[in-house]
Amino acid sequence: MINQNGTFSIDKFIENALYDKNYGYYSKNNPFGKKGDFITAPLVTPLFGEIISIWIISFWIRLGKPKNFSFVELGPGNGAFCKTFCRIINNFPEFKKNLKIFLLEKSERLIKIQKKLIKEKNVYWIKKLSEIKNGPILFFGNEFFDSIPIKQFKLEKSNIYEKYIVLKNGKFKKFIFKKTSKKIKKNLKDLNLLRTKGTIEYPQKGLKILETIIKKIRKLKGGILLIDYGYLKSKGDDTLQSLMSHKRNDYYKNIGNADITYLVNFQLLTKFLSKNRLFLNKTVTQSFFLKKLGIVERAEILCKNMSFKEKADLYYRLERLLSEKKMGKLFKVLFASNIKRKFNLGFK
Numbered sequence: 241m242i243n244q245n246g247t248f249s250i251d252k253f254i255e256n257a258l259y260d261k262n263y264g265y266y267s268k269n270n271p272f273g274k275k276g277d278f279i280t281a282p283l284v285t286p287l288f289g290e291i292i293s294i295w296i297i298s299f300w301i302r303l304g305k306p307k308n309f310s311f312v313e314l315g316p317g318n319g320a321f322c323k324t325f326c327r328i329i330n331n332f333p334e335f336k337k338n339l340k341i342f343l344l345e346k347s348e349r350l351i352k353i354q355k356k357l358i359k360e361k362n363v364y365w366i367k368k369l370s371e372i373k374n375g376p377i378l379f380f381g382n383e384f385f386d387s388i389p390i391k392q393f394k395l396e397k398s399n400i401y402e403k404y405i406v407l408k409n410g411k412f413k414k415f416i417f418k419k420t421s422k423k424i425k426k427n428l429k430d431l432n433l434l435r436t437k438g439t440i441e442y443p444q445k446g447l448k449i450l451e452t453i454i455k456k457i458r459k460l461k462g463g464i465l466l467i468d469y470g471y472l473k474s475k476g477d478d479t480l481q482s483l484m485s486h487k488r489n490d491y492y493k494n495i496g497n498a499d500i501t502y503l504v505n506f507q508l509l510t511k512f513l514s515k516n517r518l519f520l521n522k523t524v525t526q527s528f529f530l531k532k533l534g535i536v537e538r539a540e541i542l543c544k545n546m547s548f549k550e551k552a553d554l555y556y557r558l559e560r561l562l563s564e565k566k567m568g569k570l571f572k573v574l575f576a577s578n579i580k581r582k583f584n585l586g587f588k
């Protein structure tokens with residue numbers, strides 16, 4: 241599709257550029273790490289995964305240590321978080337005994353990479369959430385939401401126009417706008433997105449996925465922990481972005497060879513979740529969350545047996561996760577559940 245001439249809505253374009261079975265970015269590449277295009281928190285340091293693992297175990301304890309606890313990782317990437325999680329739970333045999341880990345991954349190539357890395361018996365790869373029968377259930381996604389295609393619109397004289405990309409021989413030619421349907425206009429209105437000046441970003445597909453997740457939570461009891469880069473209030477910016485070999489790339493260039501993401505609208509997600517009757521904690525920054533959970537203290541303990549060089553390396557990695565100028569502030573942590581007794585760990 242991308243190799244031909246045509247006009248594509250932004251979400252359709254991203255869907256093909258990232259996930260086309262033959263030419264899509266996630267089907268051809270292992271984007272993670274120094275040699276790839278970007279580094280995510282689980283790869284910056286395993287301390288990230290350790291801290292999240294402790295949070296998950298604490299949630300299970302708060303639920304009263306239920307048997308048949310299901311944990312679902314959304315978009316596990318190269319499996320780095322899950323690998324750390326499997327290591328940490330060996331120290332918590334009672335938890336491990338009652339746990340099943342489900343990995344929901346879209347990219348066949350990444351599934352292969354994950355299967356090579358993760359050999360534990362209680363890990364299952366699933367295609368659909370309907371495959372999970374037992375609860376309570378906890379969903380976790382790090383940089384999951386930002387990889388689900390979005391639509392873009394603009395509002396002009398009370399008309400809504402959707403943005404499309406025109407390609408010629410698989411290369412970017414221009415953007416055009418087309419008047420949108422009444423149905424989409426109503427959806428945008430219902431979600432309070434119409435008030436935004438500038439670009440309106442609508443994660444139609446992301447919200448659909450979230451809807452299925454919410455249904456599962458309501459049926460089995462549980463929650464969802466999402467970590468991603470994004471904002472609490474929209475300024476109407478066009479937030480689509482792309483990285484290639486750790487450098488900025490125009491997202492409509494190098495199609496299929498570069499990642500395409502956007503900044504997550506946390507205000508929209510929290511509204512959507514509470515509208516669907518889940519309880520929400522106040523969204524906090526990654527730095528706040530990890531510090532509250534003791535990541536610095538944990539690093540200090542580890543440092544005691546380290547050489548100067550190792551200490552410096554760990555310091556640099558932690559700084560990357562926590563610093564306001566790096567990932568600390570831009571990344572937010574959202575937790576929603578249908579557990580009446582609030583679970584505030586890391587949020588207060």
Ligand SMILES: C[S@@+](CC[C@H](N)C(=O)[O-])C[C@H]1O[C@@H](n2cnc3c(N)ncnc32)[C@H](O)[C@@H]1O
Nearest residue numbers: 266280315316317344345346347382383384387
């Ligand atoms: C930016 S990566 C993040 C990977 C990993 N969570 C990390 O932190 O390193 C996004 C991941 O979500 C996966 N993904 C995107 N859309 C998906 C969907 N609809 N269902 C399942 N996985 C999806 C991608 O294939 C990829 O593994």
